[in-house]
Amino acid sequence: MNASLRRFLTNPKAVVGLVILMLVVLAAIFAPVIFPRNPWQMASRPFLPPFQDAKFWLGTDMLGRDILAGLAYGAQISLIVGVASTVVAVVVGVLFGAMAGYYGGFVDDALMRVTEFFQTIPTFVFALLLVAILSPSVMSIIIAIGVVSWPPVARLVRSEFASLRSRDFVKAAVVLGQSNRQIIFSQILPNTMSPVIAMASLMVASAILTEAAISFLGLGDPNMMSWGYMVGAARTVIRQAWWMSFFPGIVILLVVLALNLVGEALNDVLNPRLARKGRQ
């Protein structure tokens, strides 16, 4: 592990990605300390352009709200939704993939048809529908993104399980009288984790993009400041105030880019064999 860790930390992609992520995590944690004022409240005059007032570097929006404060608070929801929905997707995907790959036969067929179905439907439209029907909140957004993102995990875990299940260490566990559940979770699953971890960091990136898109369309949690919401609110005044949509977009881009870089670096280190495929 230490050798892999060193290789990971000396990978330039990983370093750039981790530095950006660290800044965003710090911004999210310390947002209430740095910007004690509620980000929804008026802070200065409306439509203050950026780089003119030292107190409001990035300017204010049409209601005089501080853009920089909005970005810091927006980091919270992006990270929460990104990580939580990925956890949901990984849990569902691992369960589906493990069962399909381990049991094979009819179970495999049935579970894989369900997986294919979820890969065929237009996922973003489905996620929007779920959020609209469950009514917009952080919880419903997490569920919606989780529900549409698990199929790739299931396919990955299934193929790993299918190839590991006939290995000697699994046979040994069967001879020792371990139950199927023990074999699945304590024997095979730990061996499939490295590609799953690399995939998960890429999934956080796409979950953040999806959350931003949902909030952009006005379906975000009405109580939480979000980057996507900020861009969406700026849409109608784009001619008067370019900065209102420019900065939140740049932040989304940087975070997603950082996560993709970390994901690729993890792939390079954890699965050198798959490294090239991971870059697709």
Place this chain on the structure above:
Amino acid sequence: MSSPLRAVLSRLVKSVAVVLAIVLLNFLLIRLAPGDPASVMAGQAGAADQQFMDQLREQFGLDKSIYEQAWIYLKGIAQGDLGFSYRQNTAVWQLIAERLPATLLLTVSAFIFALIAGVVMGAIAAMNAGRSLDFIISVVSLVFYATPLFWIGLMSILLFSVYLGWLPAFGMMTVGAGYTGWDHVLDVARHLVLPATTLGLFYMAVYARMTRASMLEVRDMDFVRTARAKGLKSGPIVRRHILRNAILPIITLAGIQAGQLVGGAILTETVFGWPGIGRLAFDALLQRDYQVLLGVFLITSVMVVIFNIITDLIYRVVDPRMGASA
């Protein structure tokens, strides 16, 4: 029965099953909404009195068992009845049919742009692997891969429409201009440039990365070395041997991603005021017009299924091995 025919048939059977499953999912989704569906719909119609709700209950068979309800719903869909939008006082099917051509024009243009630009970029990167041109293309695709689509749209409006004044930013044609013939086509084309590019850039990045990886993989294979040993020039080798094989995974990917393209169309049409079903879905979303949303979900799903069949057929045509055996 010959095997290609059997493959196509099994593909069709599978597609029908998928469409049926989507219809059932749609049926369950409306029942997932908080509260009684009748009161949800009555609320949308703006009349929540008892008589109207009873009428709705009877119309949708809400007093019957869930299986009977599902059967009624399925029969309706089979007859082309996607429900009624009380908000817009129009049949959902009609709303969608009016807007479908605009969405098809947008998504197909974006897809063709992404495919051509992506494959060309990926091929250039692969042929210059390790050099600075490769690095530049890789960085560009990495950035477009990470940029929110709706933000690219807004920024391109700002740049090309507000500051430079080159291209229109809104709608599908110049309102009130009354162009006909070629002028009309050119007018629509000018309106199409920004939305189609916006929607296509992400996929361009995906295809560029994939083409590059896939070409580098194929480049070292035996049949390429054989072609070289035969004395073929590098142009035909790249086109006929490397690219034709390298493009196969891209076709597969394009089929898988068709659904995402539709999702991207919602964002693009919202940003550019493009009068397609994405814009319709956005309006329905704001008004919580579930019937329209479910209709859009069903139609876009069917579009994806059809697109998957098409990519499957294209794959069979392009795959050199398939060509040899048929």
